Amino acid sequence: MSGGGSLGVGLPYQKFVSFALEETCLRTTLTPHPSQYLLGSGTVEGEDYPEIPYPSLEKFKFIKSSDDNTVFNALSFSAPKIRLLRSLTIEKKNAFKVLDFAAFSEPEYDLPIFCANVFTTPAQSIVVLDLNPLYDTTIHKEYKDKYYKKIMPLAQKYSELLPWGGKITSESLRFFSPIVIWTIFESTERNHHVLHLAFMDYYKIWLELMDQAIKENNKVTIARNREQQHKYLTWRAEKDPGYPLLKKLIGESRAEDLVMEFLFEGVNTLGTKSFLDYFPEYARDDGSVNKKRSMIGKSFETRPWDANGKFIGDAEAFRELSSNCIQQAKETSRKLSSKRALPEAKEQKYTHFPTCLGSLFPCMSLTHQASREKVSEVHARMDELVELDLKRRKGSGDKDKLGCG
Template sequence: MFSSSLSFSAAPKPPIWSFNHGISWRERKRRSAAIEAAGFSYQKFVNFALDETKRRVHLVPSSLQEKLGSIPVTDGKAELKLQSFEAPKIRLLRSMCINGNEAMQVMDFAVFPKVEYDLPIFCANFFTSSAMNIIVLDLNPLHDVISNREYFEKYYERLMPLGLKYEQLLPWGGKITSESLRFFSPIVIWTKFSETQAKHNALFAAFKDYYEAWLELMDQVSMEMDASRVMCNCEAQHRYLTWRAEKDPGRQILKKLIGKDHTKDLLRIFLFNGVDELGSKTFLDYFPEYKLEDGTVNDKRSIMGKSFENRPWNSKGEFIGTNF
């Protein structure tokens, strides 16, 4: 979702006695969770991913950080850290971490392959507050895995045990729209939780396993030599970027932190870089159902009115939800 290099800093812990006088048990629990969350940073996830990637390939810093390195944070409290890199098979590896007030932590980490490769897009979108954690972790399919059995067998069939490993630890997070689901794979971790340390430990383990799995796929994939297939990969990635740049759920948080204009630049230039370079189609070219009578884009995140309360794939990765 979210190049400056401002440092992270944990909020200082208040004295223990402040929790024990005239405060309800529920409030003490909430404040305790806030303190624990305040000392937690997603930067260790990013550091792990960078270290593991550097063990396999030569990462080169991207120029995108310089272009966006001076974005001011308007509230004076939140801290923004952006990092971006390139590699032989990687068009863009980028991360955004936000350390906000009220124990808010945000991480948007993604790896986009070069269009000569049909690799899935590694995606980790995490939001943490003192009250709730909202998590999406996936190897987003470049091509449809519901109807394209060949693509499923190439990348996901062997990964189903990995998805099952975390199905109980990080259970399905409830209703999700069919629009979002079409960009997810059968091993997606979509979860919400209010617990802190134990769940964050499980999430870190899942992140490491999923990222190492993606790196293995990267090592094994061969460059596509068929020009028509390369064009297909390019359009598929552009379609994904176009959707995310328009409908990313973190847009409102960003607007509050850096303003409307900087948010637009951050989304299109950094987080979903390629939306203006990989193709000329617009959001409404790909998703005409979102066109309003005046020709503008419907700003709702879902208009299809269909959602999935439970995981719509079985243990074999077969889609068992009703049709979109």
């Protein structure tokens, strides 16, 4: 890559991209994706990338930043089973490096989406590496077993070498798999070496899954796969955490084009639903999209899957949300009992609770028996708390003291 600089730690992210292209070329035939030619003028030197036997790849483009010290490289390809394989690397001399690499299958396959996002400064690196599920694995157990069950031991190894990076929202979690590597580490040679190994292992697994994938002929299933991929792209395009940096480096219009036409290409072609069609909870009163990362307000500070890939985050979420709901019940009880007779108050005591309890299981279907039982338990406890409090204060005239049970 011409220009740019080194942070003095880790491997250049072009090495990650080069490995992925070389491995892919061993299994299938890559051709330039149409998005490759939307990226502006200029030619990227090719010595960092494998030689792929057709001349059109000499037309690799790069994006020109207003900052002469920042270099972009953007590549995109397709293959018989791969709708889009694309990479973006950014490097600003002595400041930061970025890798954004992804691979999307054709809708005739329900393959996970390979995802590698790394942001590195001289002090630390922020990493997400995953085979993002096309279908939420906390709901679709068959999908989880199909793609992740056999590779959990490998994921467990890397989860110990690259520990969980801290809070992640429940909305984002629905797009991650049990093998996700979400980590923040000091930018050392050792850590970047481990990351490089993880990238290579995860990508080889994705390629093996691609090799084994059988083309789907059922039109309904294909349409469902297409919509799920479109939903993923719509979420990523709207909530991309890297967008502010892109806007700063290349301007708002160019950054939006890069996000919509390259990084998440397909958001305008695979479907017609909008972000709010998929995620109505983000709608503001004026019809615009709420820019908050989370509407539920629940995050996971520790890894919410066990070593076998079982989702265990509900236990933590249940404790936190049930505590909040109990507090809401007591507040509602106080307000109602000060103005209404007991029968009326009992009927109206917590009509807002379905929303409260619905947010308790952001990654699980409330049709699951376990979830229904938990909700029933909390509702029963609400009945006990509120009725006890109303009766107690009806007899004593105490408007402030609450029965905590």
